[in-house]
Amino acid sequence: EALVSICKLGESSSLAGNILNRIEDLAVETAAAKSSIKCGCDGLMDYLTGDGNCQRVIYNLELLKRDISKNKVSHKLNNPAGGTGQVKVGEVCIDNLQIRFYGDNPEINPLSKQKTQEGIDFSAANSSNIVLNVNVLDKAEKDKKIEAVWGYLGDKTQENHQATFPVTGTQLHEIFPDTPQDRCDEVAALLNKYSDKFEINTPLRMAHFLGQIGVETGGLMKLQENSCYTSKSRIKKIFGKVKYCDLFEGYTSDLSKCNNDEPESCVPSLQKITSDLVIKDKYVCSPSLIDYTYSCRMGNGPSSSGDGSRFLGKGFIHLTGKGQFENISNIWNKDIENQNNKKDFVGADIDEITNDLDVAMKASMYYWGDNAINLLADEGVTNIQVNKIGAVVNGTNPPNDFEKRLEKTKSAYQILNK
Numbered sequence: 001e002a003l004v005s006i007c008k009l010g011e012s013s014s015l016a017g018n019i020l021n022r023i024e025d026l027a028v029e030t031a032a033a034k035s036s037i038k039c040g041c042d043g044l045m046d047y048l049t050g051d052g053n054c055q056r057v058i059y060n061l062e063l064l065k066r067d068i069s070k071n072k073v074s075h076k077l078n079n080p081a082g083g084t085g086q087v088k089v090g091e092v093c094i095d096n097l098q099i100r101f102y103g104d105n106p107e108i109n110p111l112s113k114q115k116t117q118e119g120i121d122f123s124a125a126n127s128s129n130i131v132l133n134v135n136v137l138d139k140a141e142k143d144k145k146i147e148a149v150w151g152y153l154g155d156k157t158q159e160n161h162q163a164t165f166p167v168t169g170t171q172l173h174e175i176f177p178d179t180p181q182d183r184c185d186e187v188a189a190l191l192n193k194y195s196d197k198f199e200i201n202t203p204l205r206m207a208h209f210l211g212q213i214g215v216e217t218g219g220l221m222k223l224q225e226n227s228c229y230t231s232k233s234r235i236k237k238i239f240g241k242v243k244y245c246d247l248f249e250g251y252t253s254d255l256s257k258c259n260n261d262e263p264e265s266c267v268p269s270l271q272k273i274t275s276d277l278v279i280k281d282k283y284v285c286s287p288s289l290i291d292y293t294y295s296c297r298m299g300n301g302p303s304s305s306g307d308g309s310r311f312l313g314k315g316f317i318h319l320t321g322k323g324q325f326e327n328i329s330n331i332w333n334k335d336i337e338n339q340n341n342k343k344d345f346v347g348a349d350i351d352e353i354t355n356d357l358d359v360a361m362k363a364s365m366y367y368w369g370d371n372a373i374n375l376l377a378d379e380g381v382t383n384i385q386v387n388k389i390g391a392v393v394n395g396t397n398p399p400n401d402f403e404k405r406l407e408k409t410k411s412a413y414q415i416l417n418k
Contacts, residue, residue: 037061037152040086041093054085060099061134061153064122067110068154074125076107084137092148096137102336106131113153118340119146120153128197130337163192164201167210167416172220175210175412179219187220190361198365199374203416208377209368211386211409212393213316215401223354225313225320227290232279239293240277245270246292246303248277255303258296263303298395299323311346314353317364317393322346324367331366381413 039054060082067075082099098119108131112123119135136145169185176184195201200209214220229235239247245266246253257264283289287309294300294308298321301307313320319328325345333342343349345363352359368374376389386406390399399405 038088041088041095053083054087056081056083057085057087057097057099061149064110064113064134065153068113074107075110076105077101078105080106089145089148089152092145094136094138094145094148097145097149098133098135098137100133100135102131108132113150115146115150116340120150121337121340123337128194128337130339133340135340163195165195165203165206167191167195167206171415172210174415175408176214176219179221183220186357187361190357193358194362194365198369200365200368202378203413204381205374205377207381207409207413207416208373208386208389210412211405212389213364214408214412215404216313216318216393217316220316223315223357223360225318227287227309227312228285229283229289230285232284235279235283235289236273236277239289240273242270242272244293247279247283247289249280255292255295258302261297263292263295294321297321299326310350314350315360315364315367317367319345319353319363319367320395325350327370328363328366331370332363381410 037058039058060080063075080101082101084096084098086093086095087097088094107125108122109125110122113120119133121130122132122134123129124131134149136142136149138145167188169181169188172184172188173179173181191200191206195206200206217223229238235247243262245251246255246263248270251266251268251270253266254264259265283292287306288303290312291306291308292303294312295303295305298311299307300311300322307322311320311322311325312318319325329343329345332338332345343352343359345353349359353363354360371392373389373392376385376392379385383406386409387398387402390402390405391397394400
């Protein structure tokens with residue numbers, strides 16, 4: 001009857017579209033009625049006789065399954081209805097399977113499906129923002145039940161997100177020739193995964209980002225700042241300031257106190273840095289050096305708190321200081337796509353920024369975005385712009401290793417524009 005109606009529509013394309021959508025819905029409903037997923041776990045209910053929530057759950061799963069089988073990367077949903085129902089997937093009973101949507105009329109990429117600790121997530125078309133959760137709310141045998149739903153939906157997944165401005169591992173290896181190719185490939189994949197989300201999507205923006213993270217990490221390799229200074233002369237050159245008087249033999253500060261944003265003054269008082277001052281042995285290749293010189297600032301407590309060495313630089317952009325880790329945790333957890341993957345970078349999850357490349361990249365891009373660095377990058381690849389961006393990233397002006405940052409940024413810009 002619907003097809004006959006379309007034939008009689010003439011030029012009424014809007015109505016034709018509505019009827020075609022209804023035909024599509026009927027096809028999905030028919031498939032759902034014949035689905036291997038059933039309402040209820042006792043075998044007495046089926047799609048047509050089960051509770052309404054169960055029917056909605058099965059309908060949405062069948063819709064996703066069909067789109068995945070057809071390799072569709074986009075499906076616009078009009079007034080989607082979620083719900084929670086008891087279903088049986090093959091021989092696996094799930095007491096509470098939840099379908100949850102985010103936003104009005106979301107456009108889903110069915111091939112973006114990814115497993116989480118709670119179930120399966122789907123992101124928006126042309127975005128990494130999560131717009132649909134398929135959650136197993138049961139506690140018992142949760143992994144088994146998630147696997148059953150995953151298998152039912154099918155195994156076609158989008159292998160590579162095509163970024164607006166993609167970067168290759170070959171390009172990264174040309175920019176950082178001392179970095180192994182496999183590392184360059186790993187980093188390129190992460191850049192392409194997140195660059196659109198954070199709008200690092202032009203040659204200028206990407207060149208600045210690469211120039212900064214390349215120097216911060218010693219060629220994309222070191223996700224944690226070095227804290228072992230073996231040379232007393234090097235320690236004195238970098239940290240030799242009057243406010244860090246406890247570094248020197250003959251001067252003592254109360255390491256449990258702060259004087260505003262500086263360590264407590266020493267007894268006797270140090271007036272200036274002279275050539276005869278000698279660094280104490282306890283600060284050579286020791287966390288105590290960072291605990292002291294990073295104390296009382298950047299959100300850190302006094303030296304005795306240990307905040308300095310705990311919150312020393314980590315990530316592709318070396319996040320430094322307890323305050324920055326707290327800020328990135330807050331930004332991460334406010335992002336709706338992380339609702340099932342929240343982080344406490346001040347506590348239990350801090351090591352992920354150095355041990356998990358994906359987390360390290362995403363956290364660093366949150367910092368980049370939070371500081372609106374793209375706007376600075378858009379102004380060009382000049383000494384002034386590299387210095388401005390380096391100061392934001394490194395926390396000092398001029399930034400440490402400015403010449404290296406400048407060289408790598410210009411090199412990246414040239415290579416990315418080939």
